Amino acid sequence: MSLTAPRRAALADQVIGQLRLQITSGEWPVGSRIPTEPELVERLGVARNTVREAIRALAHNGLLDIRQGSGTYVAATSELAGVMHRRFAEARPHDVAEVRSTLEASAARLAARHRTPRELRQLDALLKRRENAWGTGNVESFVEADATFHMAVVQASHNEVLTALYADLGSVVRAFLRHDVGDELRADEHMDHGRLVDAIRSGDPETAGSEAGSYARVCGRSLYAAG
Numbered sequence: 001m002s003l004t005a006p007r008r009a010a011l012a013d014q015v016i017g018q019l020r021l022q023i024t025s026g027e028w029p030v031g032s033r034i035p036t037e038p039e040l041v042e043r044l045g046v047a048r049n050t051v052r053e054a055i056r057a058l059a060h061n062g063l064l065d066i067r068q069g070s071g072t073y074v075a076a077t078s079e080l081a082g083v084m085h086r087r088f089a090e091a092r093p094h095d096v097a098e099v100r101s102t103l104e105a106s107a108a109r110l111a112a113r114h115r116t117p118r119e120l121r122q123l124d125a126l127l128k129r130r131e132n133a134w135g136t137g138n139v140e141s142f143v144e145a146d147a148t149f150h151m152a153v154v155q156a157s158h159n160e161v162l163t164a165l166y167a168d169l170g171s172v173v174r175a176f177l178r179h180d181v182g183d184e185l186r187a188d189e190h191m192d193h194g195r196l197v198d199a200i201r202s203g204d205p206e207t208a209g210s211e212a213g214s215y216a217r218v219c220g221r222s223l224y225a226a227g
Contacts, residue, residue, distance in 0.1 A: 015046055015054040023063055023074055030171055031144070033071045034064070062086055081168040088172045096176045103166050104150060105213030108196060109205040110157035119156040123197050126152050130193065137185050143177045149193065153212065156200065191215050 019040075022028045035043065040051045055072055058064045062082015065075040076082040088096065111119075126149040133145035147170065154166045166173075181189075193215070199208035 011046060012050050012053045012057070015044055015050055016057050018044065019054055019058055020063065023058075024077055026077075028074045029144075030074050030077060030174065031140075033073050036071065076168075076171050078168060081171060084168050085171040085175075088169075089175070091172070093176055093179055096172060099169070100173055100176065101213045101215075103162065103169075104153065104215070105209040107154040107157040107159070107162055107166065108200065108212035109209035110159055110162070111153055112200045112203050112205040112208040114158040115156040115200055119152070120197075120201055122152055123149070123156065123200065127193055127197055134185060134190060139178070139181050139183065139185060142185060143174060143181060146177060147174050150212075153196070153200070 019034075022034075028034055034040075037048060037051055037055070041048050044051065055064060055066065059066050059072070061079045062076050062085060063074065063079065065073045067073060076085050115123075126145070130142070130145040130149045133142040136142075150173075151167065151170070154163050157163065193211075196208060196211040196215075199211055
């Protein structure tokens with residue numbers, strides 16, 4: 001009996017590691033539902049109790065969200081992101097907007113200085129994807145496309161600390177965007193991000209920072225007034 005518990009604990013740790021990798025690698029994006037318990041048992045070749053234990057551990061760490069009757073969903077891409085989500089889930093939208101504005105403006109200024117040709121091509125593609133998502137009228141598709149675009153701008157800053165911090169705030173930013181957009185996409189609230197990409201392309205840090213910072217500030221003011 002004394003040898004069984006360590007073996008079981010080690011197996012559970014292995015499963016936790018495998019599931020965490022699926023999350024952190026982006027295989028299971030934030031907001032997506034992970035495979036069901038029976039599916040995971042079959043895929044991983046372990047007992048149901050081991051899978052259940054691993055899911056509970058990842059939920060405790062904030063990576064997964066267990067919703068009774070619906071399934072288990074990815075809540076964050078890292079333990080710190082999970083902590084951020086729990087800590088700031090009830091924060092005032094205006095406060096989130098100010099932090100987002102500060103981070104994105106700083107990142108855009110750096111991106112204008114450090115972006116590579118490959119990153120410019122990526123921004124062009126993601127900008128097009130964002131516009132196409134808006135055109136569909138699907139709120140969730142647009143929120144995901146918008147968040148992905150802004151994450152790419154931050155990554156183009158080539159500042160690892162800023163990128164990691166922004167990524168860890170990802171679920172908070174997405175919640176903010178969903179709150180801002182509401183139940184439908186309204187034509188009078190569309191924000192053109194083409195000027196931001198143009199400023200980054202031309203190496204204009206001040207315009208890039210001003211453009212990036214203004215988007216979140218506008219959203220924050222409208223939400224604060226509505227609240």
